[in-house]
Every structure is written in structure tokens, then in C-alpha cells.
Amino acid sequence: MPNPSDNLERQIERRLAEQQVRLTSGRRVVIAALAAGDGPRSVAEIHRRIRRRVPLSSLYRTLAVLEAAGVIALHHSSKGITRYELADWLRGHHHHLLCIECGGVDDIEIPPSLEKDLRHIVSRVGVGANFHPTDHALEIAGLCAKCT
């Protein structure tokens, strides 16, 4: 039985090969840590999760390489903390829930009908502002289930 994350890894392998970027063991470790999460992770969180098997400097370089290759994407949230997550084409278009109590960030996929409405809003705003939208993100702040 095919494991969906096997498939994910194969997609990433193909992408990196196309871009002539080597998939080394350290890079695999970092990708696995990001794939395991259900939201964007900070560099410090990734570092902790992989139990420091990849030194910080290499971790930063790895993240930069993967971002340039389009495998992961940056997310900017509270307190100037930079977070990374798998790119949309790997994990699907989604939005974020930011808890104002615990500071956590979670991914959320919204139903197609709502996503359609949202795209409609974005395109109308773009026309009105003489701006050409290529992407959008809805960030919802509030209290998560745990902190309610």
C-alpha cells in the first residue's frame, strides 16, 4: 500500500533533480521535519525537532536552498519569527490560524466554495487598486481550541 508521504518525497526528489539540487541526508532530515508538522515551523523549532543533528548554519543554508528550489515557503508571523513550511504545490493551498494566546500557527484548508469567494474578493480588490495579484493569504487571529 502506497504511503502518501512516499509520494511526497518522490515529488520533492523529482523537483530537486530538475533543479540540479542534491538531496543529501541532511536535507532529507529537514524536509521530514517540515512534512511532519501541521503548520509553519520556526528555525529554532526545526532545529530542536531534528535534535540538532544538523548544525544551525547548515540548517539555514538548507532552508535557503529548499526555498530557492520552490520546495518550501516562508511564512511571516508574530515577533519577527520566520517560519517555513512545505510549498503550496506540495501541501495544497491553505490559510493560517494564529492563536493570540499561545502564539501557535496552524494550517487550515477552507472549503472550495469559500475559497472561490475569497478569490473573487482578491481579484476585485486588485482591479480597484491597480494591483496585479499573484497570491493571497488569509490570516485569522483569535483563540485556538486549546486556549479557549
Next chain:
Amino acid sequence: MPNPSDNLERQIERRLAEQQVRLTSGRRVVIAALAAGDGPRSVAEIHRRIRRRVPLSSLYRTLAVLEAAGVIALHHSSKGITRYELADWLRGHHHHLLCIECGGVDDIEIPPSLEKDLRHIVSRVGVGANFHPTDHALEIAGLCAKCT
């Protein structure tokens, strides 16, 4: 004829007085710099704009105080740059346009009907995710008029 920014300053004075926070000359300078902009400003931009009359360390402290008092709000955008702007209750609820070419960030107010649709989406997403929304932000990335 009353100047709208006089009114703004009075609102801020009242708010700070309520919170027993002193409105010193340095803080006035910083607030004026933020009120003059039409989008969130980075610390470096503010520092330049006030011609270094407030040293960096004091500027950081001032921004922290104003944020705690609810007069200004943080905004997180590309490259881990932290930006500040007047709080929503002072400048009205709005969203952001992020240019992927020049890195600029601009404020945009969207028409009430679209804002209503957006609130509707947010509340439906919240219910579905067992999350209690208190605020939302639509960040639209793309090409600004200048960079098209």
C-alpha cells in the same frame, strides 16, 4: 476648520492618559512619522524619517510602549522585516498589498460589501475549525502599479 490629524492626536492623547503612559516629545515625533505614512513602516524607515532625532534604542522602546498601549500595531512581511503602523481603531480596518518585485507594502481599504463577505468567510472558517476569531487580515501579494 478642524484638521483630521488634530483629532487623531487627541484620540491618542486620551488613550495614553487612560493607560497612564506619558506622551513625551520623542513619542510625539514617532507617532507623527507613523501617521504620515500610507503603509506600515520598518524601524529603519521611521528612524530615517525622523532624521535620527530619536536614537535607535529609544525608538525601539517607544514602539514597544505604544504597541502595549494599543496605539500602534505590528505587521510582519517579507524578509523578516518588522513594520509598525497605527492601530486599526485609529486608521480604520484595512488590508495589505505586498509587491513581490519592490518589496513595498501598501494599505488598502476594501469596499464594505467585500469586507462583509470576508467577515462571513472568516466566521465560517472559525466555526469549522473550532477556533474563535478576533481579527483577520487579507494579505494580497502581486505586482504593484509601479512594478507592472
Next chain:
DNA sequence: TTCCTTGCAAACGATTTGCATTGGA
């Protein structure tokens, strides 16, 4: 072999803090 990648340590830029001084309510 030939580059690319890694690890370490040092460098860097942004932000924070300690402390003595100044200034506002």
C-alpha cells in the same frame, strides 16, 4: 576527480538591556 555540501568559528545586523542622567506630571 570535480564540484557541491558541510561544520566550525567568526562576523554581522537588528534588537535589547544596564546604568547614569534628564525631564514630565
Next chain:
DNA sequence: TCCAATGCAAATCGTTTGCAAGGAA
């Protein structure tokens, strides 16, 4: 007056880089 706010310099934090050593094509 009296405590909060300021300015400076030093400390700290997250991130980047130079360089020599290790590893994959």
C-alpha cells in the same frame, strides 16, 4: 518632587559568511 523616559554603550539574539574538510556524481 519623584518616578518614568532617555541616551549611550555594551550585551544579546537570530542569521550569514569564510574557509578548510568531507561527500556525491
